[in-house]
Amino acid sequence: MPLYKYCGNKFLTFLENTALKSKISEFHTGFIAYSRKALETIPYHKLDDRFHFDGHMIIMALINNLRIQETPVPVIYEDEKSHLRAWSYSKDVLKTIWMYKKGYFHSLNVKNMLD
Numbered sequence: 790m791p792l793y794k795y796c797g798n799k800f801l802t803f804l805e806n807t808a809l810k811s812k813i814s815e816f817h818t819g820f821i822a823y824s825r826k827a828l829e830t831i832p833y834h835k836l837d838d839r840f841h842f843d844g845h846m847i848i849m850a851l852i853n854n855l856r857i858q859e860t861p862v863p864v865i866y867e868d869e870k871s872h873l874r875a876w877s878y879s880k881d882v883l884k885t886i887w888m889y890k891k892g893y894f895h896s897l898n899v900k901n902m903l904d
Contacts, residue, residue, distance in 0.1 A: 801882045808886045820862050
């Protein structure tokens with residue numbers, strides 16, 4: 790992994806863990822499996838349908854006190870080119886943290902209970 794991506798990933802993960810009061814080692818792999826209970830509990834159809842879906846699901850799992858189990862995933866960067874725009878992605882992660890702090894994800898949970 791290029792150094793700037795590694796450092797950025799670690800910094801964003803630190804900010805997310807601080808804001809969410811969690812101890813997750815990695816928010817940004819994109820390799821996430823969801824249990825049936827999570828899919829039945831979380832109103833996932835109301836979440837972002839792009840890069841930030843997984844981050845939003847993690848937030849909703851934390852809000853709903855669902856168990857999160859991490860499994861190491863080896864990452865190998867070869868000659869493949871990433872099309873992810875690091876600054877834009879970082880800005881969106883900060884926006885997600887702000888949305889959490891403002892209660893956006895909690896309000897989704899309440900609306901889900903009323904549906």
